[in-house]
Amino acid sequence: MNSEESLFSHLRVVEVGSFVAGPAAATILGDLGADVVKIEQPGQGDLWRHQHRRPELPQATTNYLWLLTGRGKRSVAMDLKTPEGRQLLHRLCRDADVFITNLPLPVRGALGADHQTLSTINPRLVYASFTGYGEVGEERDEAGFDTTGWWARSGLMDQARSDPDMPPAKAPAASGDHLSALSLFGAIVSALYRRERTGAGGYVGSSLLANGAWQNAVYIQAALAGAEFRPIRRRSESWNPLNIHYLCSDDRWFMITLNPAHQALHWTKFATIVECPDLLSDKRFNSYDARLQHNVELIRRLDEAFSRRTAADWKLHFKGSGIVTSIVARAEDAPHDEQMKANGILVELDGVPDVTMTVASPFFIQGESKRRASRAPDVGEHTNAVLRELGLRDSEIARLKLAGVVQSPEI
Incomplete structure (x- = not known):
């Protein structure tokens, strides 16, 4: 590791999960320097590795989904359905600081990855649990993705x-997962802070439903x-014509946010910038109140x-006016966004051919640097190294590999 x-x-994190919120919380810890050991099923590994092939997603030769969520981790391919695989997991967790999982609750006990088992092995362990619908209730064992548990169930979709x-609109891929990862990360660091005071680990968690x-x-x-x-209104009938988006000459949308409290201050300036002086005498x-009453006519006039101008031109016209605006960006705009680069939102990435940048975890801590982002591992790439750290000899690793308990590219 770096x-x-x-x-x-100084932290070791053991991650047993996939699809995407739990692993993304581990990614954030890794960004801040933690040694993240990701346990994967031998063979295909985390199923998230293969989702970039879905036809509705942007197509690329690089596995960008795995690049993002798997970066900077060490992959150990280990079959937890075997007794020896579970024993190896327990040895890993004996000295770990954090265990992260989003395995279904009923599965955890069968794989020896439940809180009771692991906290008995290591009372200082912070056990982080992520579920679709929470830890109790009739739906505790229901499977959930962010499209269902976060987007649809919460009312956001409607x-x-x-x-x-x-x-209703469909959510962007993994958007709920990445937001949910932040809350799980917050729970983990809160438990680590408590451990500093008490010496005891703990059980923390979050869910798609709670985050939605x-x-x-x-x-x-x-x-x-x-x-x-009130019923949802069409854009052309929006209550506040100065808090909606307008289509520009280049087929890009331009968002205006001029709230009621500021409209009296900026109305004259706004009408001047959009080159509609007649609005001031109308x-x-x-x-x-008048604009609210005649909202449809004003939207038609502003449309x-x-x-008459491109979105970029309008952005220049509004610059320095005190009126809050934004071009409605597309994802394809981000690689050229100098503001994102200047603020460390997009950061350099090592070890991935033809991909030089990635998206950073969305916060900074003054005086602390994040680890330089590096490529995501292949399935089982670090199995041998991690097992050697546990004290296993190469002959024992070879036997476990032959028995199908572990997978590695070596031996």
Whole structure:
């Protein structure tokens, strides 16, 4: 592993999981220096390795999904369905600091990867559990992906409509998983902080359902408060014409966010920038309440105005105005985003042909450096090295490989 010193360079993390939130939390710990040992099933390994072939995803010769979530880890291919595989897992966890899993709850006991077993072996272990729908209740054993447990079940999917007559929108791939990984990471570091004070490990967790509810908390809290929900409105009928997106001459969308509290201050400036001075003398638009009442006419007028220039041109026109705007970006824009690069959101990546950058974990800690991102491992690439660290001789590793307990490219 990289020898440079980082915040968690002293931590060992054992990860037994796939698809994607649990492993992504381990990725964040690895970014901060932890030695992440990923246990994979011999053969195909983590099924996330193979999902880049799905036809609805962007097509590339590089396995970008695995590159992102598997980076900087060590892969040990070990069959936990065998008694010897479980014994090896227990030896690994004896000196580990964190264990991360999103295995289904009923499976964990059968594989010797449940909290009771591992905490008995290592009372200082922080056991991090991720599930689809939580640890208790009738649905505790239900399988869940972010499309179901986070996006659909939380109400986010229903909310994401630009037209009431359109079907709900599908979430971008793994978006709920990556957000959920942050909450699991937060739970892990909180438990590590408690361990510093008490010396004891602990059991922490999160779920897709909990994270979906948190993401949709404004609307769920409204329901809890007995609020009256209004039907979703078409863009052309939006309540606030200064808080929607407009199509520009280059077929790119441009987002305006001018909230009610700021409209009186910026209305004259806005009308000048969009080259519509007539709006200032039109009584239908000279106050917030008037614009609210005549929202459809104002949207129609602004649609025509924004169609005259490109989105990039409009961004320049609004620069320095104090009015909050953004081009509606596409993922293809990110490699050229200098702001992302300047702030360490996109960082250099080592060891991957034709791919020089990756997406960093989304926070910084002043005075602490993140580990330089490196390529994701092949299945079982580090099996021999990790087993040697446990004290196994090469002859014993060879026997385990011959028996199908482990897989490695060596011996």
